[in-house]
Amino acid sequence: MPMRELAFQDQxxxxxxxxxxxxNDKGLRLKSYWDGDEAVAKWQAEPHHCGGxxxxxxxxxxxxxxxxxxxxxxxARAYRAEQxxxxxxxxxxxxxxxxxxxxxxxxxxHETIExxxxxxxxxxxxxxxxxxxSAAGEVRARGEVLGVRVEWK
Amino acid sequence: MPMRELAFQDQxxxxxxxxxxxxNDKGLRLKSYWDGDEAVAKWQAEPHHCGGxxxxxxxxxxxxxxxxxxxxxxxARAYRAEQxxxxxxxxxxxxxxxxxxxxxxxxxxHETIExxxxxxxxxxxxxxxxxxxSAAGEVRARGEVLGVRVEWK
Numbered sequence: 001m002p003m004r005e006l007a008f009q010d011q012x013x014x015x016x017x018x019x020x021x022x023x024n025d026k027g028l029r030l031k032s033y034w035d036g037d038e039a040v041a042k043w044q045a046e047p048h049h050c051g052g053x054x055x056x057x058x059x060x061x062x063x064x065x066x067x068x069x070x071x072x073x074x075x076a077r078a079y080r081a082e083q084x085x086x087x088x089x090x091x092x093x094x095x096x097x098x099x100x101x102x103x104x105x106x107x108x109x110h111e112t113i114e115x116x117x118x119x120x121x122x123x124x125x126x127x128x129x130x131x132x133x134s135a136a137g138e139v140r141a142r143g144e145v146l147g148v149r150v151e152w153k
Numbered sequence: 154m155p156m157r158e159l160a161f162q163d164q165x166x167x168x169x170x171x172x173x174x175x176x177n178d179k180g181l182r183l184k185s186y187w188d189g190d191e192a193v194a195k196w197q198a199e200p201h202h203c204g205g206x207x208x209x210x211x212x213x214x215x216x217x218x219x220x221x222x223x224x225x226x227x228x229a230r231a232y233r234a235e236q237x238x239x240x241x242x243x244x245x246x247x248x249x250x251x252x253x254x255x256x257x258x259x260x261x262x263h264e265t266i267e268x269x270x271x272x273x274x275x276x277x278x279x280x281x282x283x284x285x286x287s288a289a290g291e292v293r294a295r296g297e298v299l300g301v302r303v304e305w306k
Binding site: 014016017018019024025026027028048049050051052053054058059060061063064065067068093095096097098099100101102103106152 | 167169170171172177178179180181201202203204205206207211212213214216217218220221246248249250251252253254255256259305
């Protein structure tokens with residue numbers, strides 16, 4: 001069995017972010033990986049991540065996961081385009097310009113969440129990423145994320 | 154000085170929600186209040202709510218706050234229209250159908266966050282709410298939230 005590559009976040013795409021920073025022990029610690037030209041992630045909620053009912057995942061957490069997963073793909077893609085390892089200097093950062101989430105059906109809290117994102121369009125500093133969030137084999141939410149490349153310190 | 158009314162969430166608009174449930178001690182515990190026909194809220198982030206840098210608020214947390222504040226206004230408005238106290242049976246619930254957030258400028262983590270939401274349109278079970286998120290006197294993000302009324306158990 002081949003050794004799995006490190007997640008984007010564990011290679012240094014981001015550090016402290018509440019949604020996906022490996023160094024944030026009170027955050028969601030999402031881990032995103034390449035799957036061809038797309039990015040995939042799996043994530044498991046805890047009971048306090050519930051929404052209006054205790055059985056379903058909170059919509060704000062869904063937005064967080066889609067936002068972080070999509071921007072991590074944008075960052076990873078930019079490093080790949082420059083044929084550099086993720087996190088290598090000079091650092092590449094993206095910030096969210098717009099986040100549009102459609103909630104299709106409730107997301108059960110106790111199922112494993114699966115995210116899949118792909119780059120739809122690139123234009124100068126801007127990138128448009130689409131992302132689905134699935135659980136128990138069904139798409140529960142779809143997101144469109146506009147990311148803007150920034151100089152990162 | 155008049156006694157301030159209870160927050161929507163403390164009257165029972167929601168209970169366990171990660172974004173605003175009063176009974177969720179690991180959640181954000183947002184508190185929303187009437188200001189005329191609009192809803193207002195103030196909220197203070199903790200250090201682990203940071204985004205790509207430790208100085209700025211995470212975009213997913215911003216989405217959570219806008220989502221919860223907007224749906225709480227939708228719920229409070231529906232009770233008011235029926236001339237009933239918030240949380241009284243039969244319970245009124247709203248779920249998010251679509252959430253669209255524009256991030257205008259970074260939100261400093263250590264400033265008090267201010268939210269202001271208003272109902273833009275009502276049509277059958279649907280409600281459209283607009284919401285601004287401000288800090289240090291400037292609007293940092295704007296949201297448009299489509300809420301759908303549901304039968305709540």
